[in-house]
Amino acid sequence: MIEVTLPEVIWRRASVGLPERLRPALKRWVSLGSFSADEEARLSRGTGGRI
Structure with missing residues (x-):
């Protein structure tokens, strides 16, 4: 499954x-x-968590 997260899309x-x-x-x-x-994803990766 492709995740589409670009604001334009x-x-x-x-x-x-x-x-x-x-x-x-x-x-x-x-x-x-x-x-x-983007900020939540960065914080999650930094702590080893998942969104």
Whole structure:
């Protein structure tokens, strides 16, 4: 199974059928979620844990 975590891919899939006025908020949410997920992954690898 391929994990797709690139913000561009998440954005493209999530924005289908979404009203234009909601797209800026979705884009911010995807960007912030991607950055915090990267940080969590780095912390998890550093402690030997899993996400």
